[in-house]
Amino acid sequence: MNSIFNQLLNVKGVVVETVRIVDSPLRPEPVLEVRVRPRKGILRCSRCGKRRHGYDQGGGVRRWRHQDFGCWRVELVAMMPCVDCPGCGVVVASVPWAEPGSRFTRDFEAECAWLMTVADQKTVSGFLHVAWRTAGDIAHRVADRLRADMPSPFDGLTAIGVDETSYRKGHTYITVVVDHERRRVIWAHDGYGRDVFDLFFRQLTDEQKASIKVVTGDGARWIDSCVREHCSNAERVLDGFHIVSWMSDALDKVRERLWNQARHEHDEETVKRMRGVKYAVLKNPGDLTDR
Template sequence: MCGRRRHGYGQGGGVRRWRHQDFGCWRVGLVASMPRVDCPECGVVVARVPWAEPGNRFTRDFEAECAWLMGVANRKTVSGFLHVAWRAAGDIARRVADRLRTAMPSPFDGLTAIGVDGTSHRKGHTYITVVVGHERHRVVWAHDGYGGDVFDLFFRRLAEERKASIRVVAGDGARWIDSCVAAHCPNAERVLDGFHIVSWMTGALDQVRRRLWNQARRAGNEEVTKRMRGVKHAVLKNPDDPTDRQNDALGAIRNTDPKGRLYRAWQLKELLRTLLRHPLDQARGELDHWVFRASRSRIPEIVELSEKIRRRRPDILRTIRPGYPNARLEASDNRIKAAIRMAYGFHHVDNLIALTMLRCGGLDMHLPQPAI
């Protein structure tokens, strides 16, 4: 509908109702007769009302209140307080996010450092690709899917001068990120975020633990098998705040395996985690020493990881120098995952992306205010 004033055509199909903001414990609705108008461009259509979008059964004020609650509260609070179905709330989030984006400046303005990551939803079977702007610490773009073809869509939205302004691209070690950055932003620095670097090591450490546990179980060594049951969370957790039980498990790691493989793998994990916090000159030597020790550890999982760390050594060192990715991308990732958990039950991924933008995109949301 074009929204222009047109000549009347008929009385239409009678009265229509819209859900409005509740008055205390009373549910409020707007009821109005809807005439039809004759538009040369749109044809014979129902007249537009100032309090709701065309074809919508909720007023703008109700949708603004619902979107604001979705940004600060959980699913149970929104549905219970507003008495609205969760599927309808997802559609409301999409409409409000679209209206707010059109009224705000472009989120791509001033981008110099971005982070990209793929986040799973629907029990890990599907992904959305999210791009975060490090300066403003907010989500600037999200799309359904995962891989180079999806990330390429983001760069197609950018003008050439905006691509040239991007200096740092942070993310995990996926090759499709490398290829897209090389094609669209050849002058940008490719940076690995510290969270994914440590996650490589924790994954390899867990593989070592499972392999040793399976070997002890097949050999019938009940004592070692019993000790290994309490070691999983102790070796994967940061040693800054362990529980008493985890301290006991860490103390028993040396006796779990006669060759000390699990304990040596845990030491290498801690060395890799701490060197990422050191100054660049110090971290450069410590990283070379770590690769030397890991490649000669005689632990297959750690030896394989040392080859990967050696290949990505320049990217890891660039991670330490700019200081962009570590805490900021982790915090954004946690907020995005919280929004995805809240969106459980939405049938359309566009509604999930809209909720992510409402909670993490820096959209200017306000409760409805009375006209002055």
């Protein structure tokens, strides 16, 4: 039976010693208690993560909540070995089924974190029978671990774009920075202007700044001065969206002036011809109809 539970746990480096249904010090109802130990020879220091020789069993008995098995709560129980680490001293070993310091197995935490992405915290805590705050803490821990394993979105940037946009009916502004090459948003922050864009560059290493060759955006001076200060090698490029939008505004002003002029001069013919021309002048020649 131990070997079946070994397969059910599906964690490398775990040896199942006994399985039984007993009262748990942590819960009012009996639990399925799986006594385990890390396989010898794979002990690692819980501080630096390096492979170390075992020292003793001085870490005491610990319990970890694992995913339920049918209607039973499952707890892993192990005597914690200590390791003798030249860098960290005699410290408790890390175990292959859980993160250092956690009372939950890694599989339990992963399930909880995934559920939090598709359901609200109250539902998840009720479903997994954990405290509301615990569900949130677990999700944060898992997210931090995943983030630490991910390559930085600031590595290898060559062309970035910056723009400010408003939400809440134009009352609140945020600044957004995109990576043109990988076509994704890499940074966003409340507010706009030099001080805000400056915060973005402060998160970058010198090497990351140096790889940026192009910065697109509108013609705002705060973009110019930030780019000059932080990546002087980069070329400032006005982005297509703003150029088209300025050209359209300029064309519309010309149209308005001609229209007013024609009306002042009582030039009925021109006024008639100009009527409805607003959208025609903004169209591509190929899209124009005969009218």
